[in-house]
Each structure stands twice: as structure tokens, then as C-alpha cells.
Amino acid sequence: MSLVVGGIVQPDDVVGRIRDAEAVIDSLPGSGAVLVGDRRHGKTSLSRVVQRDARRLGAVVIAASAERETYAEFVAALAAELANAEPAWAQELSRLRVTLTAGPVRVERDGRAAAALDQLLERAVDRAGHRQVVLFIDEVTVLARNLERQERGSGDSFLHTLRRFRQEHGAAVATVLSGSIGFHHVSPDAPSTVNDIRKITVGPIRADHAAYLAECLLFGGGLSAETAHHLAPAVAEAGENVPYYIQHLVAASLAMYRGGRRILSPAEVPDLVTAAIEDPTDPWDLRHYRDRLAHYYGDDAPVIAKLLDIYAHAPAPLDVDEVLAQVRSTGIPIGERDELVSFIERLELDHYLVRTGDRDRFASALVQRAWRAIRR
Structure with a gap:
């Protein structure tokens, strides 16, 4: 087996994900799953394993990354992937991609893209016949959040389109969604768009x-x-x-x-x-855990960083009241206990902290060490 440091591991070389892959495959008759876990825990590698296995089971597999700036770019990429999966449809899909990426006004292109996604998915189901269509979308929340920031409600609308696609076609379709940021970063409503499919946690291997x-x-x-x-x-x-x-x-x-x-x-x-x-060159990109705070939490990022400092230097897991006492003694601008609980819950959702009973600690001792070193 060869090293693939930070790269894409071929499905046959993925180790320790047999049960996870079986769990995702088992979810497909029930409309699919959303893969949940910290970055670097292997969600993309697991997805590629399941794509291979689903193809072997006869499904029409369409896989695309939603790490795009615009709706149109994503739908064009999805059309390209479907053309690869179904070559007989390649010419028609090529025309669709040209239509989506042409034109001077991006808003108009994205408006066409929203309608085109519906059309594309419907045609995929029609052409699949008795075969199940399984749509794998990596970084789905990146596009949803980009859309939401451009126009409030558009990110939710994109996610609801995928939900409606699953619900209208039942067992004929499934989606397997993954991403490096949680659905809660799109909007308060976004997590509800995946409450109809299984959540499968992708953590360290055995x-x-x-x-x-x-x-x-x-x-x-x-x-x-x-x-x-x-x-x-x-x-x-x-x-x-x-x-x-x-x-x-x-x-x-x-x-x-x-x-x-x-x-x-x-x-x-x-x-x-x-x-x-x-190492000052940060070969494992551990500073990302600090640098993404502004991206994740906006104006709350400085407070979140100080809160993580408390956990990073704690010799044992802390309950809320212990953290609240340190917050007040150090002057961190967190008002009521409920506000602190909200911050802690957000850090749990983003895999910085893990809860056991009524106490929390860093989810990763390695990241905890790195945090202390990075924050100095």
C-alpha cells in the first residue's frame, strides 16, 4: 500500500470502513444518509467506497462536489458527472452545461440553474428505469451557505429541492450528503432539510x-x-x-x-x-482549527477562541458551571448561562468539544495540544 498524504485514497485501499460503508448502503432504500464528522476523518473516502459498491449493486451513481461559488457551476458539474455515468445522454447534457454557464448576469444563470436542477434530477430518474438513482454530493453545505449569503433563503431552497427529490420518488432515489461544515452554518432551518435521512457519524477507525x-x-x-x-x-x-x-x-x-x-x-x-x-510551516494544517473560527462564528469568533482556551488548558472535562466561573473571572464577554450553553453546543456540533454526561472536553487530544501551541 502506498502513501497518499492528504490526497484521495482509492476505494480498494481504504481501511477500517467496511461497517460504515455497509451502514450507508443499508440507508439507500430509505432515501440515503448524511455523513457527519470532523474534517479529516475520511467522509470523502467513505463516500467513494460507497459509490463503488452502489455501482456494483446496479444503481445509477451521480457524484459531484458542491464546493462551488454558484448554483450554475454546481448543476453544470452534476450534468457532466451524469454524462460520464450515462454516455448516451452526453450530447444533451453538454448543451445544458453551455446554457447554464453562458450569459452576463450570474443571478439569471443561477435562476436557470435552480430550474435546471429539478429538470436534471427528474430526467435522471426517468432514464434510470428500474435502477435506483443515488446522488452523492460532497461539500453540500458549502454551496448552500454561499447561496444563503448571496440571497437569504436560497441556500435553504437548494437543500429543500434535494429533500423534495427524495420524498417525491421514494425508494427510486437516494442522496448521500457530506461536507466539512455543518448544516447549522447555513441557516437555523437547514438541519431540518435532512431530518428524513439517516445521520451516520464518521469518526476514527478501530x-x-x-x-x-x-x-x-x-x-x-x-x-x-x-x-x-x-x-x-x-x-x-x-x-x-x-x-x-x-x-x-x-x-x-x-x-x-x-x-x-x-x-x-x-x-x-x-x-x-x-x-x-x-513546525512553523504547519505541515498538518492544524492552524485551520483557529483560522476558521471567523468563518464559522463571525463576530463571536474572539469569544469562542477564549472559550476554547479554557478547555484547552483544563486537566479534566468541565461542566457548564465550572466554565462559567472561569468566564466571569477572566472577563470573557458572555452574559447569561444560557448563552454559554449555546456556545458550547455550537462547539460540539463543530467537533471541537465532545460531551460526556454533563461535562465537555476537546474531542481530540491532538487538536487540544495544537490549540495550546497555536494560541501560545
Whole structure:
């Protein structure tokens, strides 16, 4: 198995997602699922595995990224993907794409796109015959939020179109939605647009699967089978069983080996995490957890950052009253207890915090360490 650091892993090389993939496949007769989880936990890789499996089961699979600025760009991309899936329809779809991307006024193009999406989906179902149409949309909330910011209600309208598509056609269609931001960032109403489909959480993989992945990558990188087997559990643990971090740790381990230095011992693997956190070039892009706050929370971002500081330096999970006491003693401008609870709930939804009982802590100890280092 070859390293794919930060890139797209081929479906056959994805490790530890068999049960998750089965859960998504099982959701398709019931209109599909929305994949929920922190960035880097592998939602896109899981989606690609399910796309492969759905095709093998005979479904018409249409997959596209909604990470677009305009409605028209997304529908044109969707039409292109459908043309690839159904070549007999390619010429007609090509004309549609030209229509969508032509014209001087973007608002007019997006108006045409909203109608074209309905038409495109209806025709896909008609042409599929007895085959189920499964629509995979990655970064669906990115487009919805962009639309909502351009014109209030347009992002919700886009999401409701997808919901209506599912409900009108029943078992004939399904959507599998994923994204790096939550639906709550689109609008207060947006989460209700997916309350008809299953929510499947995509988290770290099992510890034994993570160790197997690390072992395969280390062996594929040139270490002996014995050495790879010995080192792999430490790599998996240091990477919190998250394939993205495991790939980075394996790459760093192999770089030391190939540089003629030496093979790391398991006890030294955590030092690679420290090195990545302290590296000014930020090779794991951990500053993103800080930098996206303004994008996520707007004017509340400075308050949210200070709230995360409290959790980052806490030796144990905190309940609301413990946090409230620190908020008041440090002068963080949070008014009532209810406002604090609202902030905490938002941080849980965005996978910064995780709740156990009535207490919260950082969801990732690695990100917690990085936060302390980044905030200094």
C-alpha cells in the first residue's frame, strides 16, 4: 500500500470502513444518509467506497462536489458527472452545461440553474428505469451557505429541492450528503432539510484497523515486516486512529529512515506529533482549527477562541458551571448561562468539544495540544 498524504485514497485501499460503508448502503432504500464528522476523518473516502459498491449493486451513481461559488457551476458539474455515468445522454447534457454557464448576469444563470436542477434530477430518474438513482454530493453545505449569503433563503431552497427529490420518488432515489461544515452554518432551518435521512457519524477507525493501516504503509515504504508490525500500534495511537494523521506519521517515520538516520522506536513516535505541532510551516494544517473560527462564528469568533482556551488548558472535562466561573473571572464577554450553553453546543456540533454526561472536553487530544501551541 502506498502513501497518499492528504490526497484521495482509492476505494480498494481504504481501511477500517467496511461497517460504515455497509451502514450507508443499508440507508439507500430509505432515501440515503448524511455523513457527519470532523474534517479529516475520511467522509470523502467513505463516500467513494460507497459509490463503488452502489455501482456494483446496479444503481445509477451521480457524484459531484458542491464546493462551488454558484448554483450554475454546481448543476453544470452534476450534468457532466451524469454524462460520464450515462454516455448516451452526453450530447444533451453538454448543451445544458453551455446554457447554464453562458450569459452576463450570474443571478439569471443561477435562476436557470435552480430550474435546471429539478429538470436534471427528474430526467435522471426517468432514464434510470428500474435502477435506483443515488446522488452523492460532497461539500453540500458549502454551496448552500454561499447561496444563503448571496440571497437569504436560497441556500435553504437548494437543500429543500434535494429533500423534495427524495420524498417525491421514494425508494427510486437516494442522496448521500457530506461536507466539512455543518448544516447549522447555513441557516437555523437547514438541519431540518435532512431530518428524513439517516445521520451516520464518521469518526476514527478501530484501533486494530488503524494499526493494520500503519503497518501496511510502513511495510510499503520499505521497512521490514517485523519492524513495521512492531512500530505500527504506536503510530496508530499517536495519530488517534485517524487515517489522515497516520499517513503523516508514517511519512515522517519513513523520511527519517530513508535519510539514513535510523528507525524510530515506538516510544519516539509521539515526538513526531510534537514536531508537527511546533513546525512553523504547519505541515498538518492544524492552524485551520483557529483560522476558521471567523468563518464559522463571525463576530463571536474572539469569544469562542477564549472559550476554547479554557478547555484547552483544563486537566479534566468541565461542566457548564465550572466554565462559567472561569468566564466571569477572566472577563470573557458572555452574559447569561444560557448563552454559554449555546456556545458550547455550537462547539460540539463543530467537533471541537465532545460531551460526556454533563461535562465537555476537546474531542481530540491532538487538536487540544495544537490549540495550546497555536494560541501560545
